[in-house]
Amino acid sequence: MANSEILLPFDDRDEQFVIDGIRLQEGTGTRSNHLPAKAAYIISTSATDPDIKEVLLAFDSIIENNNADNRRRLRAQILQELAGSNSQVVQNFGLIAAQVDNIGNALKVLHTNFNDITKRVDAGTFEINAAIQESDTTLAERQRLNNKEIVLHAFLEKFTLPVAHLANITSSPQSLDDDFFDTLDRVKGIHSDCQILLGSESTRAGVDIMDQMTKNLNSAYQKVYLWLQRELKFLSFETPVGNRQVRKALEVLTNRPALLQSCIDTLAEARQRSLYDSFNHALTGGDGDALGTKPIDMMAHDPIRYTGDMLAWLHSALVGELEALQAIFELPPNPGRTNRTIEGEIRIPLDSELHLRDHVRPLADKSLETALSTFRVSLT
Known part of the structure; x- marks a missing residue:
């Protein structure tokens, strides 16, 4: 095997085997055994192929005599x-x-299970979506009810009062406290605020x-x-100190002029x-001696003095x-001037205060009517 090219001589049986191998290789049967054809093809290949050469050199160490x-x-x-x-x-x-x-x-089992799980997931997704939609609707309804509750x-709070x-x-x-x-x-504020409801849908x-x-x-007015x-x-x-409840009551009745006028008439x-009793007491005397004063009827020595004393008493009484x-109505003494509080802020009189002020002078004049009638009688 010292030659650079190793050739395997063929005999008639080798050629027949190669031909059978080629036929098997060219056959169309799906179950044909191609191994003999491949072996024959390898044996007939030239030894110049490096791979075949290496195989032949290996065979040379195995085969002692290269014969048929x-x-x-x-x-x-x-x-x-x-x-x-192959087997x-x-x-x-x-x-x-x-x-x-x-x-x-x-x-297949996994595919079946996967399809079953997919169907269940789809069904669960549908149910979850329905639950989410229902939850969203419930939340929206709850928010709407909360808003209505807040408005209610x-x-x-704006338009009702507790029973107490x-x-x-x-x-x-x-x-009256x-x-x-x-x-x-x-109640007045609610009555006034009802104008808002009358101008709306309520x-x-x-x-x-x-x-x-x-x-x-x-x-309340009654x-x-x-x-x-x-x-x-x-x-x-006798002690002209303003009664706060009386002042508030008179201020309240300024909204009911008829009731206020009735109370003014009562007063x-x-x-x-x-004043009639006081004037008669001043004229005729009584416990006035204890105060060191004498009745006008006893002090007056002439008609001018008598008339002057009576006028002086009436002026003092007025x-x-x-x-x-003014003390009872808690009115400032100077209505023509701007009144200031302790803090120095300007005090603006209310409409009710101005309304009550209009009743002070007529009420004082009316209170002296009976005393003036006695004065007229005394002059005659």
Whole structure:
């Protein structure tokens, strides 16, 4: 095997084997065994191929004599080994095919499970979406109800009064305290705010609330009127200190001129009786001696002195009456000037204060009517 090119001589049987191998290689059968043809093709290949040359050199170490018998034995041995290898490969591929079948079955099961899970997920997604939509609707409805509740609370706080507060202005007129006047101001505010409802879509609610507040106001004014009538009949001017409740009651009745005028008339009648008694006491005497003064009838020695003393008493009584009325009504003494508070801020008189001021001088004049009648009689 020292030649650079190794050639394998062929005999007739080798040629026949190569031809059979080529036929098998060119055959169209799917199960034909191509191993003999491939072996023959390899044996017939030139030794110049490096790979074939390397194989032949290996064969040279195996085959002692390169003759036809040895080559046939080698071919048969190789074919036998190839057949065994092919058989082992086929067996291995059979195992692989079985594993592939198992994997295919497992994949089918997985695919079935996946489809089932997909269907369940789709169904769950549909149910979840429905639940989410229902939850969104519920949340929106809850928010809408919360907004309505806020509006309702604000409406009730703005346009309603607790029963306990309403009892302050609807109960019997035993006394008028600060709670009564606070409740009355609240009722006035609600009655005024009903104008907003009348100008909106809540016209019916505005009318109902206004009717109820009107009834409450009428009841409150009636209570103030009855209480003030009783207080004015026994109101004392001896210590002309303003009665705050009387002042507030008179201020409240400025919205009801008829009731206010009735109370003013009651006060005038009470003052007429009081001044009449005081004037008669000044004329005729009594416990005035204890004060070191004598009756006018006894002091006057001539008509001019008598008339002057009576006029002086009437003037003093008129001034005292005006001061007492201003003190009771809590009016500033100088209506023509701007009044300032302790803090220095300008105080602007209210409409009710100006209205009460208009009654002070006529009330003082009316209170002196009976005393003036006595004066006229005394002059005659």
